[in-house]
Amino acid sequence: MPDKARVAILVSGSGTNMAALLYASRQPGCPYEVVLVSGDKADCGGIALAEAEGVPVARLPKLSKDELFPALDAAIRAAGAEYIALAGFMRVLPADFVSGWDGRILNIHPSLLPRYKGLHTHERALAAGDSKAGASVHVVTAALDDGPLLAQAEVAVQPGDTAEKLAARVLIAEHQIYSRALAEYVSRPYNSEWLTARVGDLAIQMPEAEARTSHGSPGWKLAGKSGKFFAFMADRHHGDRHVLLVVKTSGLDELHALVEQQPEVYCKPAYWGAGGWIGLILDRPDLDWDHVRGWIERSWRAVAPARLTRLMNVADEF
Template structure:
């Protein structure tokens, strides 16, 4: 927790710590946070049912205005309901090179197995213990005379370096063009006969082979716009104008493309609904896909 806190004080760090919370009122991290001017919340779990305690922790986190949760020495198993509320936005650090040695005594198990390296992993939290997607790892060499304690001490240095870097990457990637392009690409390329092609010097997605058409364009602040967006087909200019007027934080009329009925769906903003993005990319695909493909897709949807 201290490593994350002091990393957040760097001028260009993309996150700030808004709350330090614990189920242990005597946790040293709480005292440090208070001394550094960070809000704290402590709620002992004794006598409380697990869902009740998790709900109280969740409420405190949300009241603080947090967008992400970083676990740092929080040793209680969280309920699936709590984990689900923060899916993709809760991280943990584990002292092994996952998927090796989930659970406890990771250093002793690595030494006993004769491994050349121990290490640490930062991962997204899922309902299964130490099982979420790995965001980053640092291997740490195991020396001939290492004990679990001496290895743990060196791994701790690596943990302090790795955790803040992975957290910075996690909170900043929803605003990065490379990550957004890859995310939209997974959606677009899942559609029949979709492929990536350049259009006017920018990446776009095309369907229907040589005689087919483009159904989505990726716009990275094109023509001076502030937005990173995916451009999708609509019924026409009137629909574009109506959506941009109704939800200007989500939609805009893109230069050049807007006159042809393309709408800009803004991606570099908090809380993007990726199901909504997927629905619009597919709607756009259906608008231009050959009848043979659209018919097959409609038939598949019935099942």
Template sequence: MPADPRREPVAVFISGTGSNMAALLYASRMEPCPYEIALVASNNPAAPGLALAAAEGVPTFALSHRGLTRHEHDAAMGKAAERHGARWIALAGYMRVLGSAFVDAWAGRILNIHPSLLPLYKGLDTHARALAAGDREAGCSVHLVTAELDDGEVIAQARVAVLPGDTADSLARRVLIAEHQLYPRALARFVGTARAEGC
């Protein structure tokens, strides 16, 4: 599919099913949307999200990180994004920490979706930690990616009530629904504003 000059090209990095990638992709096909998905790339060649992207006509790239240094793998992912004209990167369930050289090269142009209300619960097991703390609400955050894990500026958040009897799994399912609503809107607003400002 040819690039649309009216839209900002985004590379989406995934490691698994790609449900957030799918939310971004389908949102990009509704007018008006200021971005398009130029590439879906993964560190897991068996990631189910790659098959979905390919079926939808989106270019894909896969390279296992096994046997490669972080720098080597990051460089290959970055070159793939550049080959497909991406100006932005959206991490959507990408289970790799990007090295500082990669983050510096794409500074201000990488977004991530994280399943907590940052700055709470950076890293893994966010839902179990929220329940253990007795929180009344959980949620998700879209943030800029920096060299520090889950530490960049928060762009948008969605809050999800914690229900009596919730488990980490039941809470995760509802937070994921919120993620699918939040991420496309946050990405569209962010890249649309940047484009309007000439960034």
């Protein structure tokens, strides 16, 4: 993995989860660094602690909701952050803020989601007679405490528990799982298994496509014995330095031109290049998945029979 992912943390209170993320970031091999701590309360303990630890902070004045989130967005972008971690940030994010950071905001919630979204999670768990409580890390969406789950930790409910006692133990669990989940999440763009799975989701959407291994590499082809391959994955194959999606070009002239013009995006794959197949470099921070999708479709069209491409070609005209 290249440079560390840059993370901004938003807090509203004492900042214990912020501290857990920060101290984890300073351990050898951690794939992220904390570049900003901010929030909706300029004098909260979390911001004071971050400042004492030498982390850049943005102390915003008391603002209305309409003013707060544009100010936060501006501060986070000015810090060069790529991801946002909510750590006890007690404001509901507006939809336009979330969409501006789509897939790049994480949150820690003190329940075993999807149970007990919102507030008073421990009181609700005790009232329901649950034997287990816990904490969840999830990707933030516009829906409250929704989004894909990344990690969970269970905490036993003990006889005589109060909400305060239970909350204290759940907080310990939160500190354990948040930094690990964040580290794994920011590492995904460089993880060959995750990249292969995402490419596979796109490739298998093409008509009559099927997954098939070729010479030990994951690939996708037209169904049937005579179906041709239209894409392969190459994980640092034959000396290549990158995880590649290998797709068809129109020939060697186009391949060489693309590699020369955009060497940070394309390369000539060691095994397939002689046949006019190009390597699209996937393990890079600015990867555009619409671009990947376009190449998969183009490569599929290059090998698909006319009966499959005819309707797609007609649709393209409208």
